[in-house]
Amino acid sequence: MSSQPNRLAEGGAIDRSKTVRFSFDGQALTGHEGDTLASALLANGIKLVGRSFKYHRPRGILTAGSEEPSALVELRSGARREPNTRATTIELYEGLEASSQNRWPSLKFDVMAVSQLFAPFIGAGFYYKTFMWPAAFWEKLYEPMIRRAAGLGRGAGVADPDHYEKAHAFCDVLVIGGGAAGLAAALASARTGARVILCEEDFRLGGRLLAEPDEIDGRPARDWVEAAEAELESLPDCRILRRTTVQGVYDGGTYAAIERVNDHVPLPPAHEPRQRFWKIVAKRAVLAAGAIERPIVFGDNDRPGIMLAGAVRVYVNRYGVAPGKRAVLFADNDDAFRTAVDLAEVGVAVAALIDARKLPSAAAQAAAERAGARYLSGAVIKRVRGRQGVKGVEVRDASGKTESFDCDLVAVSGGWAPSLHLTTHLNGKPQWSEALSALAPGTLPPGMSVAGAAKGAFGLGSCLAQGHDAGAGAAAACGFTGGSGKASAAADNDRGTVSPVWQVENSRGKAFVDFQNDVSVSDVKLAAREGFRIPEHLKRYTTLGMATDQGKTGNLNGAAVLAQATGRYLGAVGTTTFRPPFTPVAISAFAGHHRGQDFRPARLAPSHGWAKEQGAVFVETGPWLRALYYPLTGEEPQDSVNREVANVRTKVGVCDVSTLGKIDVQGSDAGTFLDRVYANTFSVLAVGKARYGLMLREDGIVLDDGTTARLAEDHYFMTTTTANAVKVMQHLEFCQQVLWPEFDVQMVSVTEQWAQYAVAGPRARDVLQAIVDPAHDLSNAAFPYLACGNVSVGGGIPARVYRLSFSGELAYEIGVPARFGDALVRAIMEAGAAYGIAPYGTEALGVLRIEKGHPAGAELNGQTTAHDLGFGKMLSTKKDFIGRYMAARPSLTDPARPSLVGLRPLDREDRLRAGAHLLPKDAEASAANDQGHVTSIAFSPSLGHWLGLGLLAHGPERHGEILRAYDPVRGGDVPVEVRPPCFIDPEGERLRV
């Protein structure tokens, strides 16, 4: 293998002493430190790097930057395989593995390339026209077919093993782009003492200065870049983010940027992320994103070896690579023809300069002379020879005469267009500039200014001057008026006459506008004929500009072809909208740390560690992880739940209820406040007592329920359901701050402060009496049902006991400061051992409450009223409260509303299913006969059969009636008997023993 045959002997910003090994499609190759994958492939003489999206046409490397539409490869292998990465932006690293995409069996011989033969049939709107009908074919035939044939690259198919993270940064001035204008802006603003962040997409600062033999302040531009970089590094409040692309502009001076921290190494070092997603908040921003060169559209303009002229200079001057042996230049501007000189200087033969402009240019002519090349003005490329790589071009000159040139490189340029994408993210509209023959930034996002080529100033001197002024101006706007130093100076290159040529008429072969989506001139013209005259419509119809490059090199040409096809002025045709992100962003970068168990924070109850030791199975309840059940070794889930329930009914159980929302409500108006927010009355609750409370929304529907205890005259302790804790707190704060700011009431969440356990069952008192310090008497006389009070445990640790029961058994809740929660549950278990205590989880909790007919989440579903749930009598008529009047609306008090009932299967062996519809016994299963549904079900170990709760029209009047519980989803159809909701101890005697 000849090593890097196209590498120049000298020059460029690569380190020839450091050889980097890599592979492409399994072929072992070498490059140098400082290379991109694209430059290394070119150095090895590889021009064919992929197959196109729709037609599988051979494609090469068009650009040298992030705008690349063609050279997309799969990078890495295994779990780190990443499709559609641009070879032009991949920094070469030791061991890099890349492979071409969209080809089978090989890049050079691709079976699917026959689709080119059908090209006339898969033009614009093909999908819309062909796959319309029959609709049934979509899922089975069309979609799988399209998916197989189309699409570039393959995802890894397994989880990304690397870590990604987010970060926030703040600055006075954000400079976007580290080329001439950006460096000048960063210097001018950072010198004033302003906090500056400079983001550069490349791994090296300098932008086009790395690719042009320019001089600044009388010395080589590269030296100036190094000096600028060193000065910026030395300033304490200036931060340079290399390999960082600013992807989007958002409100309030917020910018999103992706830093590719470790994409340039084989594996991220331990503890380091692969990428970092920055959210940058900047008072001012200077956009110095440079410009993107526009190709000229002609037949077979996508052949490997056809490259933008500016990119050719990058490969020659920055990477020391000759992208070909014999070149032809085809352009409509003098800047591009400079390429001939650069090529000639490194020994690449230049056959001809094809100037598309009608009038000859002296500068271009001079360049041709220096390069020893022919110069043809008013000429165009009519035909390209070579399929997998350019072999020559046929040129039609001004007189119509055809001439042929052999070449393996065609450098093309239709001039430069400002990279203004970020200026449009907040709805700014670009403006057509006749002088530039391109779109220029229009209205800018607040706080942003634009400098240099991004503003249409293509001369180096102008870039430096504009950058300096924009940087100094941005700093001054932030209050930094100190010295911004002297602006650097350079000459402006003469661009010559601008008379843009967009496309070559009557050239042979398919002429591509959008390389990545394979959209050609004929597609645009067809769309225009079919009435798609607006770029936004053209885009949707032809997919022009919808690929991962968002049409960076194609949109303008597309608009020009459209303008011509519809006989309009290009400046009046308009453009499509650029949206974030500027370049493709990995989903992992958006996710950052929030993957797997960290998808969102998990809240762990104080007993979590202990429960884990017991072998508990956990369930997510909102953000909390709660113990679902505590299986003994080898025990089935249902058996565990049955055992836990039975243990509570016959002995005693303990359950962590710390996750319930807990709110301290204090102040001299606390009682009055609670009277307003609860449907029932709390101001008359005695100190040392607790009460069940029901809260309504403004519209009369139930918001939440829970118990509230009065700990002192001016201190209530409210509990909410776990699910509604945050909502209730917000509701209370709204009421206090907006509705009744005159009340003396203060609220604070103490959910986290208290570890709280329910101890329930006939032996609950025995257990708890053993837990509290001896001074406290928990006898029925001293501490009756619904009593509450301060106690101490473990020798003086403050605790609170509430005699509340959700299970229907003798029960207490005991709370201690959360750091004692772990010790307390262990103490309870130890004290309860003599009484046969066992922990119970949320599943058993649910069974216990269903046996008792207590409504919970499935019944408090945001659609039920107090009447529906059997709480109608709790609605106070003696006071005003939120929801009072709306709850009295006739439609909310209609007895035909589905209301709470108990249900049990007529055949006790039958299983009930939540969600089943309740129908009259012999009625047909139709929506018209639907009278309600089963909301909660449980197997009751106490009764030995399934039972359920449901919401049934006229429910309370129908106890004893037989209905159908019809479940079409799971095929259930069970006769059920309507019962009062409470199945166990309806008199509540066990609560009060």
Place this chain on the structure above:
Amino acid sequence: MSDRPLHPRSALAGIAVPGRYGAPGSEPGVTIAERVGLGLATVAARKEHGEALKQAVANVYGIDLPEGSRIVQGPRVSFVGYGPGQWLAVSEALDGEALACDLLQNLKGLASISDQSGGRTVLRIGGPRARDVLAKGLPIDLDPRAFPLGSAATSTISLMGVQIWQTDDTRSYDIALFRSVSASFWRWLTASAGEYGYEVVGAGGA
């Protein structure tokens, strides 16, 4: 049974184990210490008693209650403002419930006091890279120009609610978070601090 003492347990017990972690190097970029046993309590001024409360705090604790998001450090008790008329009292001297008891006694009728000593995990995050670590989760600017000594803020880190304040030297910050998310927070913190190398100082909880 009741005479058997109950031992407190940090939410980070067994998780925050003292030692040197992450990228190796001479000096760790970040130091992390849990402030265990702190007294913590919320103090909310009673209606129309704001001035009297300020006076009482000045008399009893020797400091002026801060206005806005600031921390004022007293000899025994510090106060972190987190809302209009709302403060988080922090104390080493009055540990655990003792702080809330003391405040209740001294500010009776002037403020509503709720003990929070069990409900928060407080971490002190310091070292030369402390700000870089916090920037990976905290959406506020900690530059001394924006967050000078004595500043406090209520914000979020990686979707978790936090209170943050800066106390003594310019490189370390106290972060109070809800106890229940301590393990999740620790995973975020250590994943974020790893690249700088970090040291967990002191016992993570007894």
